[in-house]
Amino acid sequence: MTLGIDLSRIHPGFPDPVRDSQTVFRAIMDAVARPGLAVALNKAPEPPTPLARATGAIALTLLDFETPVWLDAGVLAGEAPAWLRFHCGCPLTSETQEAAFAFITRPEDGPPLSAFNAGDAKYPDRSTTVVIQVPHLEGGRSVRLKGPGIKGERTIAPQGLPGDFWEQVADNNSAFQFGVDVILASGDLLMGLPRSLHIQTEGA
């Protein structure tokens, strides 16, 4: 099937793909290495709606023909699929289990983390990386995190996540070495929530 792409409507990608993707990657690497820390991007172009700059920058940096991508209804509805196909050349998939990356812009309606590929016992790196776009990384329900990358513990409170999201993250961690790795994106900010993360249960 040929996907008819109207090139005049494609938003630009990185002005300097080599240097910009390197800068963005270092921010993503810091975010994954230091879970729960909000890492700012300073080189993100404006992607088509509904993608935030951070979400678009992750896509431009990490996706290519080797990474099947799953998109939620919010992303599929707009011009983002054509933008992703044009700049990244990534195959799109409707099967959550086949996805190397998933992009969720409507977290409350999205599938649970357990729907995605949790990897193989011998190759747990083959799991899905789930990018979830949220309105803000502060001001929501607060949770305490522990684990690799965190000195002591860290408290975060991202907004716009489903009510049982932290239970899903805790379940995801309890199956370690299996598990998906989550990256939250909001505006120009990134936050890594890899599978190694422990959720400290709140008293209240």
Add this chain to the structure above:
Amino acid sequence: MSAAATRPNEAERYYNYAYLDEQTKRMIRRAILKALAIPGYQAPFGSREMPVPYGWGTGGIQLTAAIIGPDDVYKCIDQGADDTTNAVSIRKFFARVADVATTEDTAEATIIQTRHRIPEQPLKAGQVLVFQVPQPEPLRGLEARETETRAMHAYEEYGLQYVSLYENISAFGRIAATAGYPVMVEERYLMSPSPIPKFDNPKMDDNEAILLFGAGREKRIYAIPPHTRVRSLDFEDYPFEVQTWEENCALCGAEDSYLDEVVLDDAGNRMFVCSDSHHCGQRRAEGHVGPMAGHQLANPVAEDGQ
């Protein structure tokens, strides 16, 4: 365009920035992220041909090439020293292909590539330590088949490793391994720290920096995020211990650094000096004096060409 000013050799360059093509970098970057998410797990990657042979640090070079940018400050050490052939060549390679500033100062560097040592000076947040790894599989000496060692890691079957350490004790009265001493990461994955001396093993625990390990020939990447628990294997009655020396560094007098033995002549004279050349030089600059401080080796010819 200001970008052009920082890339003086762009016009003569017949390859991509930092040598690797962008698709290779993306593939390595994805492997790094999974390696960080599963600390101590060996993620496979498509290792490329590099302009040096396998065994000369191709894993470390590919990791560095995938993460480095023109704003980085790059340091490269071999056995702790900045001035050995391999370290000098790799440092020059990245100065040329990545337009990056280089340094011998551990504190100043943002990326430190290393073979066989962790610098004496504690690393800081924001630094990345890239290890060159010849054999990423700690169990390889005990089990030759990759299919088997994969399964042993998958099901956390590490009994064989403990038997091997026990056999060491029964044969030698102690755990004899001195380099590449196996560690347990977050009490889940058994990991080879690369052939660093066991003296350096404790530095990996709760480190501030990101530790990345690359094995080019074996096509594996693994990682330790900051503040991760890294425990050297031992037994309750045979606790892990590091090397100690009766001597201090002959040049700077350091009592707590890793020392190399240097044979001086045919008469059996020898000296012990810090293996971390920058650490030793810095201490001497601060006025620390060792017992052989006047020796000709204490005044190397024109360091840094200064």
